[in-house]
Amino acid sequence: MTGKEGRVRYNEKLEGWLRDLDVDTFGIADMSRYGEEITGIGDLTAGELPFAVSFGIVLSVGVLGTLKDGPTQLYLHHYRQLNYRLDMIGYFLGRSMEREGFRAIPFAASQVVDWQRQRGHINHKKVGVMAGLGWIGRNNLLVHPLFGSQVRYNTVLTDMPLEVNRELGLDCGSCTACIAACPAGAIRMERSEFDHHGCYEMLSRFRKERNIGHHICGVCVKVCRGKR
Template sequence: MIETNSTLPLDNKIRERVLDEGADFYGVADLAEARDFIQDQGGEEVASYPRAISIGIRIMDSIVDQLPHRHEKGVAVNYHHHGYDIINRRLDLLASSLSSLIQSEGYSALPLPASERYDDERICAVMSHKLAAHLAGHGWIGKSCLLITPKFGPRVRWITILTDAPLEITGSPRDEHCGECTDCVDICPVSAFTGVPFSEEDPREVRYDAAKCEQYLNSGEEWSVCGMCVYICPHGLREKGK
């Protein structure tokens, strides 16, 4: 969650703006240990930035908790609109505003879209927002390949700003706390997850078949959604006392 104990002027300006815009998570990651992975996915320019700002906005529980009824059009449309499109728009606008602030202070900043595909073959963005959030200490990568926060589970949308500004690093990767749980693996309607725990050395394909997810969504109505791995995670349900 957002903390406000930094004494660095630029850090304070960024944190205050993030708070003012209603974000739930703010962190800064050192990208050095992940540089090779970042370069392989997004190229040299993306990998040239030493730090990443990771910002998250929590999805409303009232929307996520309806996902077992996702085959009803009203439920699906609301999840896609308010749980996805609107939050992503809020994140994109905030990232743009913060990048302008950083640039005005004499540093470089590259905001990455909250949800835009970069590689159709691998079905991925130019950089993993989940990786940046993991390196910033927000949570760990679960068996669903989602970023799991201790308090809200995977019920969070993320965005990343790459920068060379000398911001204070806020955290480090958290240890995995999924244990023997396979709820996300078991509930997936197309068995897209293998149940193999996250390892930095393994390619995503060891844990997750992204093509299966895409084919499942494309085989339904235009408004079809899934999100059952987001719904079922005990770390998200626990906050509600379930």
């Protein structure tokens, strides 16, 4: 199946698979516009694997509700379980594509492969924006119009021909909920002024002092609720 008709048919197949896998949101990005190397495995997006499926599952409102000024053991567990589930969804989606005779690479929800530059294989937030799922907010996270920042994401690259989505072209408007909430005071009105190092220092403290073992916080996620 080639051409637009074929792409639309594969989009329908994809929708069915993702519905069965119970994702909350997904979109398709044209990776010829990604403009970066896929860390650790070179540039496969120039022609070999030109499509990315970005998909997300939402965090539990109940678990987020238990966060006050930083991460808890319950949030840590939830974070790890959702990462595991996103990795499994990526695996099953990739397998469905391979069964149809296509190539697919599922990535990890939260694996750092370049520690110096703090990078994963692929930037899920950037792919999500390109796939029309939301915008990068003042809190430096991908903000979904319905779920805010309360979504975790993963990406599968493929050569299965698909119709791609467009960027939403929205932003946070006048919402500043995350600025007041951030325990590190790292968030500013101007997104470009986000204090990466201030945020990272606070995450490092939480990691040690609260026996969390991971660089997580969750407070700017909790307050960025979208329409939930």
